[in-house]
Amino acid sequence: AQTVTQSQPEMSVQEAETVTLSCTYDTSENNYYLFWYKQPPSRQMILVIRQEAYKQQNATENRFSVNFQKAAKSFSLKISDSQLGDTAMYFCAFLWPQGGSEKLVFGKGTKLTVNP
Amino acid sequence: DAGVIQSPRHEVTEMGQEVTLRCKPISGHNSLFWYRQTMMRGLELLIYFNNNVPIDDSGMPEDRFSAKMPNASFSTLKIQPSEPRDSAVYFCASSPLRGTYEQYFGPGTRLTVT
Numbered sequence: 716a717q718t719v720t721q722s723q724p725e726m727s728v729q730e731a732e733t734v735t736l737s738c739t740y741d742t743s744e745n746n747y748y749l750f751w752y753k754q755p756p757s758r759q760m761i762l763v764i765r766q767e768a769y770k771q772q773n774a775t776e777n778r779f780s781v782n783f784q785k786a787a788k789s790f791s792l793k794i795s796d797s798q799l800g801d802t803a804m805y806f807c808a809f810l811w812p813q814g815g816s817e818k819l820v821f822g823k824g825t826k827l828t829v830n831p
Numbered sequence: 832d833a834g835v836i837q838s839p840r841h842e843v844t845e846m847g848q849e850v851t852l853r854c855k856p857i858s859g860h861n862s863l864f865w866y867r868q869t870m871m872r873g874l875e876l877l878i879y880f881n882n883n884v885p886i887d888d889s890g891m892p893e894d895r896f897s898a899k900m901p902n903a904s905f906s907t908l909k910i911q912p913s914e915p916r917d918s919a920v921y922f923c924a925s926s927p928l929r930g931t932y933e934q935y936f937g938p939g940t941r942l943t944v945t
Contacts, residue, residue, distance in 0.1 A: 748932050760922060760936035806874065810932050817862055817932060818887055821874040 717742045719809050721822035728797045729830050735782075736792045736825045738807030745769075748810040749783065749790045750819070755803040763805075766790065797829045833857070835937035837923050843943045849911040852940045855904055856925030864934060865898055865908050866922040874922075880906065913944045 718741045728734035740749070751763040766774045766783050773781050778798075782791045794801055807822040836855040844850055856863045864879040878888040880900045891898070895914070900906040910917055920941050924934040 750933075752936075757938075758920060758941075759938050760924070762933055762935065765933060812932065815881075816887065817864075817879060817881070817926060817934075818876055819864075819934060823873050 717744075717747075717809050717811055717820050719807050719820055719822035721805075721807055721825050723825045724823075725826045725828070727828040727830055728794075730797055730799060732797055733793060733795045734797055734827065736794075736805050736807075736827065738790045738792070738822060740788050740790065740807075740809045742788070742809065742811060744811050744813070746812070748812070749781075750808040750810070751779070751781070751790075751792045752806045752808060752821075753801075753803045754806065754824070755800075760806075764792070794827075799829050799831060801827065802829045803827060835923055835925050835935055837921075837937035837940050839940060840938060841941050841943075843945065844913055845945055846914055847912045848944075849909065850913045850917075850942060850944075852908040852921050852923075852942070854906045854908070854923030854937060856906070856923070857927075857935060858904070860925035860927050860935075862926040862934075863900060863906050864922075864924040864926070865906070866924065866936075868920045868922060868939070869918075877908070910942075913942075915944045918942055918944050 720739045747768045749766045753761045764776045778795045804824045806824045808819045838853045862881045865877040877890045878898045883900045898908045920939045922939045924936040926934045
């Protein structure tokens, strides 16, 4: 079974600085998808970024980018120019579309606090 | 454009009572997912539907839980009878055509069973 590990339960960063959240996963498969979701105090789960494993280019979405290392099974999220609104739980998730499956497996999350 | 709609947002009930959570997916989305979030277990997929058909219900904890999707715009998750250990936040999510794999979540229902 696939597993997702987020080794940093909590992190903090100063406003305007850059922070990187770590995620590793365990799979023997070759084609899969990886995601980062954000859950602010409002508890709404928001999709931040998606990466297809067959793509070598790292995904970016404005201030959010990933460092996808397939061989190392690592998928870190970099947040540049951190803003107070980035304070949230961040969840890494894995999806292996075997037979059309859409089952997401989530990590335990990292609580990020952006300090003014 | 409305997102995923869930009701109620909060539910407090007594042990043994029936609880029904409701979800309206984003219009045009083909897949619908029910998740449960607790501090101990994190986010867990309970069940998901594609084109109103249950595809994977392996996460449903026991027979007290049941889910239905009678049409493309409505789904329910029912717990009968409810127990204190069912207290959690329940999320519904929907996804467009298979192949995108992007799931969009509703605001969740916080269930407290006393």
